[in-house]
Amino acid sequence: NAGVTQTPKFQVLKTGQSMTLQCAQDMNHNSMYWYRQDPGMGLRLIYYSASEGTTDKGEVPNGYNVSRLNKREFSLRLESAAPSQTSVYFCASSPRGGSHSNQPQHFGDGTRLSIL
Amino acid sequence: GESVGLHLPTLSVQEGDNSIINCAYSNSASDYFIWYKQESGKGPQFIIDIRSNMDKRQGQRVTVLLNKTVKHLSLQIAATQPGDSAVYFCAENPNQAGTALIFGKGTTLSVSS
Numbered sequence: 604n605a606g607v608t609q610t611p612k613f614q615v616l617k618t619g620q621s622m623t624l625q626c627a628q629d630m631n632h633n634s635m636y637w638y639r640q641d642p643g644m645g646l647r648l649i650y651y652s653a654s655e656g657t658t659d660k661g662e663v664p665n666g667y668n669v670s671r672l673n674k675r676e677f678s679l680r681l682e683s684a685a686p687s688q689t690s691v692y693f694c695a696s697s698p699r700g701g702s703h704s705n706q707p708q709h710f711g712d713g714t715r716l717s718i719l
Numbered sequence: 720g721e722s723v724g725l726h727l728p729t730l731s732v733q734e735g736d737n738s739i740i741n742c743a744y745s746n747s748a749s750d751y752f753i754w755y756k757q758e759s760g761k762g763p764q765f766i767i768d769i770r771s772n773m774d775k776r777q778g779q780r781v782t783v784l785l786n787k788t789v790k791h792l793s794l795q796i797a798a799t800q801p802g803d804s805a806v807y808f809c810a811e812n813p814n815q816a817g818t819a820l821i822f823g824k825g826t827t828l829s830v831s832s
Contacts, residue, residue, distance in 0.1 A: 705751035710762030
């Protein structure tokens with residue numbers, strides 16, 4: 604009963620390097636999300652995918668791209684990493700997203716990313 | 720902008736006490752609220768939720784209260800235990816097209832025995 608699985612758990616990059624963070628869920632959820640968590644800032648939405656085949660920008664999308672590979676998988680890509688992107692990244696899923704979805708999101712345990 | 724905030728960044732209690740964690744929200748159109756618990760090194764874990772047509776909802780040792788008049792949400796934990804030590808977040812669904820949940824900044828609960 605894995606839920607939401609994120610890989611890798613830790614990563615150190617140099618400025619300018621690229622990286623893809625992987626996320627997979629086994630709950631047959633339609634909607635998936637990527638957040639970043641910084642000290643004192645709470646969780647901020649980067650991108651989300653309300654359903655397979657769709658993606659939308661969240662609060663802080665600059666410097667990131669996403670791919671909803673299939674219903675299970677939603678990846679986050681940093682094309683040219685910057686020190687400001689040092690953060691903990693969380694992936695989440697919910698049965699159905701969007702403005703009228705009153706359902707909780709289920710989170711993975713995060714990827715801790717440091718950019719030097 | 721609209722945001723969800725918590726009144727206190729930290730709360731310290733003794734084991735066995737009742738804990739109350741507060742949250743203020745700003746969007747009157749929000750119709751769904753969630754409390755999450757986050758332990759060190761882990762992702763947020765769902766605790767309890769409440770819809771805007773309710774004032775109170777109870778779970779196991781936890782109660783969520785919603786006061787729509789003053790846009791206030793609280794989480795009550797009965798007989799707090801050391802295992803309850805964590806960061807607690809509230810989140811709201813602003814019920815707007817193209818948006819997802821909005822999270823507050825979190826309250827760190829420390830339980831001493």
